[in-house]
Amino acid sequence: MKPKATLFIQCIVDSVFPKVGQSMVRVLDRLGVSMNYPSDQTCCGQPAFNSGYRGEARGAAKRFIEIFEDAETIVCPSGSCVSMVRNHYSDLFENDPRWLERARHVAGKTFEFSEFLVDILKVENVGASFEKRVTYHDSCHLMRGIGVSRQPRTLIANVNGIDFVEMHDADRCCGFGGAFSFKYPDISTAMLEDKVRNIEASGAGVVVGCDMGCLMNIQGMLNRKNANIKTMHIAELLDHETQS
């Protein structure tokens, strides 16, 4: 039987980085995954939740649950959004047993893209090729929130021709933090400068990650500095020259 995936394309990928979602679709398609995309989805509620606006987040969460609860497996190209659904929906509905049950049900079948490939599909090599030196940034909610750090590294290391190097402090926060990035720009910038320095020191031409929030932050400074380093979501990397 063909594995199934219902696509959860978070707002930032939908509106700013749709190519990441397209790459994910192509990779899953090549692996024979049957996909559907509920076209009325918007946002899981994380931005409001992280800023303390729980009522507003609850509205978005209920909507998310209604849209996705009938899915068999939900796959999302973001550790942060999956962490929201998996770890924090229960905070939003702790006083509402009916919704809590529904939230837990959805949380149990929501997976981050690299986690879905390695842990669910048991795929560690998608047959992609990429002949460049790359390094990997661990996103905080992906790594510490849902415990995913081995899976993306395995997938990257198995890409044909790749030169995969670890940077110093790969698991240290890049300074994004959602609203933190523009509310506390001096602190955010100082943290990001460290991250960019470590990326540069790795000698990599590409920094790969699993969360567009972090990568957008890193890319923003690389571009401002006119640096010759690109950011790339893991789905885009795995979509690279797969035909060969």
Place this chain on the structure above:
Amino acid sequence: MKPNPEQYTATARTAVADPVLQKALAGLQDRFGRGTALAYQQLPEGPDLRHVAHDIRMDAIQHLDSLLDELAGNFRKNGGQVYFAQDAKDAVAYCLKVAQENNVKRVVKGKSMVTEEIRLNDALADAGIEALETDLGEYIIQLANEGPSHLIAPAVHKSKEDVGRLFTEKLGIDYTDDPPSLTRVARKALREKFLAADMGLSGCNLACAETGHITTVSNEGNIRMASTLPRIHMVFMGMERIAARLQDLDILLRLLCRGAAAQKLGTYVSHISGPASPDNLDGPEQLHLVILDNGRSKMLADPDFREMLCCIRCAACLNVCPVYGKIGGHSYGFAYSGPVGAVVTPLLIGINRAADLCQGETLCGACQNACPVNIDLPRMLLLLRAKLADGDEKWQVSRRSSLEKAAYQFWARIMQNRRTYDLAVDAAQLLQRLLPTNRGMLRFLPPPFNGWTKSRDMQPLAAETFAQWWKANQKGDAHGKR
């Protein structure tokens, strides 16, 4: 030092631009952050002992009333005196009363964050009593008239050159920046003070209810001297710092030393159970234990924040926090800095006053992983933010920003419907055309997002959303095909 958490952003801005501080903080985190992670791995019981310790702490906090009773009873049985202080004023008044009754003129202090919390040094100075810090780092910042910038390494923000200049100015020595020479100078000055002191003050790393004793840890031996040489020893402890049984204290002590300094055991661990007596001639004539509430009962009463009382103030979270690692301890504007400060300071001095502390963090979660008792600090940061977002009667919090609230309400309405979401994206796509670009990215964003573009460009919205692409490229219906 007066609390000033309101200055968080301004102090942080200065801190990130200070190369000496940046180097010191990076060195501290490289050494202790990594060392502690390794030390947990090497625990005989394995790193999961952190979870056992969390349960031990939570259990003690749930039974705090009876454990404190037991501690006080056993401490008194051992010959000590116990005072329960409601608040800072009460604790300070008790200390001054004992000092005055015993004609105390000179006090030596071991490092104690709880005495920083109640600003005891200022009170002693106002009463004409000399109170000298004897931990080398505390001694340095006391000479410089500054507050601690780290729970364990209070002078981490000072370079050896800073200390050399300070000692030249304050102690009249010839300038040197050789650490052993500077330490010798401090040691000589402190020895004389130890011998002349009438009273020693210390904190309490852990107290044990079962035995009625307190435990202190130091790496300089100064607490041992402050607690044994003067005729009176007064111990200050936050009321949560208690282990029910000796076997619990053993686990917590081993984790504390690993969390604080990546050590298996601190160099000087003292278990102090009572003053000198006819059968035990060692020790001070009087031993006082001041057990401080100062807002802790309020945390205990709230199931959301009770977990914060598990904290043993080891500073492991400071040593991994990427925010602390850039802004240093002074930015937090209170005795407690780093992730622990970001949660406990709002709870102790007011959530509105310390709003920036709980909002100026990225929720990266490194603190929880480093915590020897696995406290879920991000959970509590999120709860504090929720109180600031909507106000809270119980904690007397007023809504921080009606404008922000309105913005999120607006956001919620847009997200409640795909059609409004698409309209909002369309509108933003039009607006972004007005913005200047750099190499294909936006170089300037309007307020409130302009903080982003101070140092970064922003990827513009795509011409076509994923949803539009999917619709155009999928032949099947929305729930089928592929």
